[in-house]
Amino acid sequence: MQSKSKFLFIALAIVLISLIVWYLKTIVLYVTISIILSLIGQPLVHFFSKIKIKNFRLPPSLCTVFALFTMLTIIAVFFSLFIPLIAEELRIVNKINPNEVVATFQEPLKNLEFTLQKYQTGYGTGDSIENYFVEKLSSILGFKEISTYAQQVVGFMGSMIAAFFSISFITFFLMKDEHMIYDIVLLLTPTKQIEKIKDIMRETKTILTRYFIGVLLDMAFVATLTAIALSIIGLKNALLIGLFAGILNVIPYVGPLLGLGFALIIGASSNLDLNFYSEMVPLMQKIALTFLSVQLIDALFFQPIVISNRVKAHPLEIFLVILIASKIGGIAGMVVAIPVYTIIRIIAKEFFYNFKIVQKLTEDLEGDN
Numbered sequence: 001m002q003s004k005s006k007f008l009f010i011a012l013a014i015v016l017i018s019l020i021v022w023y024l025k026t027i028v029l030y031v032t033i034s035i036i037l038s039l040i041g042q043p044l045v046h047f048f049s050k051i052k053i054k055n056f057r058l059p060p061s062l063c064t065v066f067a068l069f070t071m072l073t074i075i076a077v078f079f080s081l082f083i084p085l086i087a088e089e090l091r092i093v094n095k096i097n098p099n100e101v102v103a104t105f106q107e108p109l110k111n112l113e114f115t116l117q118k119y120q121t122g123y124g125t126g127d128s129i130e131n132y133f134v135e136k137l138s139s140i141l142g143f144k145e146i147s148t149y150a151q152q153v154v155g156f157m158g159s160m161i162a163a164f165f166s167i168s169f170i171t172f173f174l175m176k177d178e179h180m181i182y183d184i185v186l187l188l189t190p191t192k193q194i195e196k197i198k199d200i201m202r203e204t205k206t207i208l209t210r211y212f213i214g215v216l217l218d219m220a221f222v223a224t225l226t227a228i229a230l231s232i233i234g235l236k237n238a239l240l241i242g243l244f245a246g247i248l249n250v251i252p253y254v255g256p257l258l259g260l261g262f263a264l265i266i267g268a269s270s271n272l273d274l275n276f277y278s279e280m281v282p283l284m285q286k287i288a289l290t291f292l293s294v295q296l297i298d299a300l301f302f303q304p305i306v307i308s309n310r311v312k313a314h315p316l317e318i319f320l321v322i323l324i325a326s327k328i329g330g331i332a333g334m335v336v337a338i339p340v341y342t343i344i345r346i347i348a349k350e351f352f353y354n355f356k357i358v359q360k361l362t363e364d365l366e367g368d369n
Contacts, residue, residue: 030166030167034167036212037071037167038178039205039208039209040071040209040213040216042175044067044070044071045067048063048067060176067175068171068172072168085240086240088237089237089240182201196351199350200350203346204342204346207342208339208343211342213306215250217306218298218302218303219249220246221298221302222242222245223246223249225294226241226246226259226294227239230263233286233290235267235283237270241259244262245259249298251334252318252334252335252338253319253322253334254326254331256295260288260291264284264288267287268284313338313341313342325337325340325341345361345362349362
């Protein structure tokens with residue numbers, strides 16, 4: 001009876017915590033991002049704390065300020081590169097003439113129209129497919145739509161500013177008092193479980209710090225290599241595409257495909273003067289080959305060094321976890337799948353190690369510090 005009451009209490013507690021997290025999801029998101037940034041920033045704090053001028057060492061608060069300033073400077077440099085490129089691309093898109101687009105793709109559109117007529121397949125109107133696409137493009141590129149997007153961007157930027165100050169404030173104190181969360185969790189932990197919780201938190205911090213730093217390095221690697229390769233083949237806005245490819249690469253498996261789609265759209269919209277079959281198609285092929293080459297280099301050489309080896313899990317195991325996470329939480333689930341699974345494995349190793357499946361799944365974690 002006591003056992004049933006205990007499990008009922010645990011179930012109610014989980015439900016209550018889930019409801020609180022959902023209600024305060026924005027704050028939870030800020031705290032989560034701050035924890036990730038503090039994990040990434042801790043090595044910087046330790047670096048600055050080792051600086052010694054004669055007998056003077058930087059106080060912890062100043063070390064934290066320098067570390068946070070360094071991180072914010074890197075983010076600011078990134079956005080200073082990114083935003084002007086996006087603004088320029090929006091300017092180009094806004095000037096696109098739908099008739100010019102249709103003229104560029106006139107031959108494949110005629111082939112498509114012939115195929116649709118052959119199989120008696122409709123596409124929404126009885127008009128020619130060229131006129132149909134002109135109408136749709138005019139709607140997409142119309143002034144009202146662009147204005148709506150601009151308003152959404154302004155609202156988004158306002159939210160981002162509020163998020164920036166909130167996350168910066170939380171991150172500062174998490175980096176300054178790196179044991180804050182550790183101490184809070186221990187206060188809430190039953191005495192009998194304290195040693196296990198200490199081991200869990202210590203190992204989690206070590207592995208996740210390595211993982212998130214590895215993800216950042218991988219993003220930078222993919223962005224740089226993609227931008228350089230696209231510049232070599234003469235594609236306009238190679239830097240913008242490279243930056244997007246690096247950011248989207250954080251989404252396992254799907255990210256590179258989204259990056260390729262973005263690159264093809266930008267490549268086509270920036271080269272509407274090219275003949276479709278003799279010039280446009282070869283350019284699209286070069287872009288696709290570039291992305292394939294970068295992903296192969298990343299998957300075979302870079303990722304095993306900076307990511308896979310750090311979470312200590314089999315590639316097939318990671319694939320299945322990401323597949324399940326995508327089914328549960330979509331793209332967001334795919335992004336958080338690996339760190340969440342890593343935490344679950346560490347917890348399972350401490351509390352459920354008697355089970356053979358847990359022993360198998362966590363054997364690579366043994367002896368890792």
